[in-house]
Amino acid sequence: MTTKTWRLFWGSGPARVPLQNGVGRYVQQLQRITFKFCKTHGGSLGMREYIEKDLVEFARHNPGVVVYLKPRRHRSPCLKAEYLNGEDDYISTQKHTCEDIKKWVEYLRCRSGYPVEHLINYHHTDHPSIQGPWTPWLHRDHKLNVVQYPNEELSTAHKVKKTATEELMELYEKQKMLTEMEKTS
Amino acid sequence: MSVAGVLSGCLRPTFSVWRANIGRERLASCVASMTRLPEVTQPPLLLLKHATLSQQPNLLTQIRGLRSGPMGWGGGRAGVRTAAVTQEVVEDSEEAEKQLSKEVIHCVNQQVQTGEYGRLFAVVFLQGKQHLVTTGDLVVNQGFFPPNIGDELRLEKVLMVGSRDFSLYGRPLLRPGLVHVEARVVEKTLSHCRIYFRYQRRKNSRKSKFNRETHTVLRITRVEVMRPVGEVPEVEGIEGKIF
Numbered sequence: 001m002t003t004k005t006w007r008l009f010w011g012s013g014p015a016r017v018p019l020q021n022g023v024g025r026y027v028q029q030l031q032r033i034t035f036k037f038c039k040t041h042g043g044s045l046g047m048r049e050y051i052e053k054d055l056v057e058f059a060r061h062n063p064g065v066v067v068y069l070k071p072r073r074h075r076s077p078c079l080k081a082e083y084l085n086g087e088d089d090y091i092s093t094q095k096h097t098c099e100d101i102k103k104w105v106e107y108l109r110c111r112s113g114y115p116v117e118h119l120i121n122y123h124h125t126d127h128p129s130i131q132g133p134w135t136p137w138l139h140r141d142h143k144l145n146v147v148q149y150p151n152e153e154l155s156t157a158h159k160v161k162k163t164a165t166e167e168l169m170e171l172y173e174k175q176k177m178l179t180e181m182e183k184t185s
Numbered sequence: 186m187s188v189a190g191v192l193s194g195c196l197r198p199t200f201s202v203w204r205a206n207i208g209r210e211r212l213a214s215c216v217a218s219m220t221r222l223p224e225v226t227q228p229p230l231l232l233l234k235h236a237t238l239s240q241q242p243n244l245l246t247q248i249r250g251l252r253s254g255p256m257g258w259g260g261g262r263a264g265v266r267t268a269a270v271t272q273e274v275v276e277d278s279e280e281a282e283k284q285l286s287k288e289v290i291h292c293v294n295q296q297v298q299t300g301e302y303g304r305l306f307a308v309v310f311l312q313g314k315q316h317l318v319t320t321g322d323l324v325v326n327q328g329f330f331p332p333n334i335g336d337e338l339r340l341e342k343v344l345m346v347g348s349r350d351f352s353l354y355g356r357p358l359l360r361p362g363l364v365h366v367e368a369r370v371v372e373k374t375l376s377h378c379r380i381y382f383r384y385q386r387r388k389n390s391r392k393s394k395f396n397r398e399t400h401t402v403l404r405i406t407r408v409e410v411m412r413p414v415g416e417v418p419e420v421e422g423i424e425g426k427i428f
Binding site: 003015021026028107109112118119122126130131177 | 272304316317319322333347369372376404
């Protein structure tokens with residue numbers, strides 16, 4: 001499987017959350033969770049242990065979630081979660097331990113219901129700019145707006161090095177200043 | 186005076202350095218006040234100043250001065266034309282700059298007190314990354330993050346806050362309690378499966394690893410300036426502490 005097919009398999013999209021969740025208050029998205037298991041098979045051992053130990057506590061802490069138990073003879077165990085936006089999620093728990101199942105239940109509880117995607121950006125905003133987008137004319141001199149082109153001054157090359165005349169002039173100025181200072185002192 | 190010069194005059198030695206970018210008309214009034222103030226007769230100082238070679242500033246030099254980057258800032262880049270040493274009378278503009286910064290602080294504080302600043306944005310530091318956020322944004326935090334769904338957090342490491350008319354910068358953080366940035370955990374999920382595949386040809390060796398990291402989606406619920414700026418409180422460092 002190449003990277004491209006892997007990407008196509010997962011799909012890609014921006015970070016999103018259903019129905020502006022969390023703007024006023026947070027609404028839990030998980031609505032129903034079904035535990036499917038066999039009463040006799042060894043593959044459902046961890047699931048049966050979870051049901052005995054932790055399921056009541058889970059139901060008590062999540063009053064907004066409906067919990068179903070569905071025993072099925074000689075079939076492998078799984079978790080089925082249904083969300084507020086109509087999506088559902090299925091996780092096979094064949095031969096999983098109690099701790100593993102606990103983690104997967106927690107994973108299903110915290111999700112929003114949208115399918116897992118390759119995120120193309122990790123930040124989403126409805127207000128991309130508040131002080132206005134940057135332009136090449138930002139903080140530039142307003143005089144540039146009324147310059148008439150072609151302009152000789154603006155189209156000259158940047159002088160990088162000093163010319164010999166300029167250096168001489170500078171030396172002369174320095175000398176003049178020194179002599180003045182000597183005179184005054 | 187250039188805009189950059191005006192802004193640099195606003196730097197103050199408080200705990201959070203702030204620079205105010207005021208609206209255009211206010212900036213104009215501030216600049217006007219700058220030109221007004223030196224009328225107060227002060228003895229001109231005789232200073233040695235590094236001036237540009239061309240004595241009268243023409244358009245070209247002004248534009249060059251406005252350019253960002255090493256050219257405009259007069260950095261010591263090798264080969265760049267350096268200034269000649271000349272002597273001239275320079276007016277002391279310290280008082281005027283102080284006055285200007287006072288005015289700018291006043292402008293910002295007025296907006297803060299009346300709540301006229303509109304929508305704010307902030308740069309917050311979260312788990313090793315900086316995010317530029319406003320109210321209603323979604324931020325995805327990658328990796329281990331303890332908060333659970335429905336939890337409300339206050340993001341305390343605020344590097345910067347800005348509105349339409351002004352920007353406050355911290356060095357590196359703004360004073361705690363100046364800005365409130367609050368977020369709510371909306372979702373905790375796992376990322377898509379990432380493959381790490383190593384293969385050496387002709388060596389009969391290949392390794393593959395699969396990883397799904399935790400993603401925590403945060404909704405930014407509030408960005409607000411709580412106090413007037415430019416004031417150092419009497420007691421500091423006891424924010425959120427219980428005695």
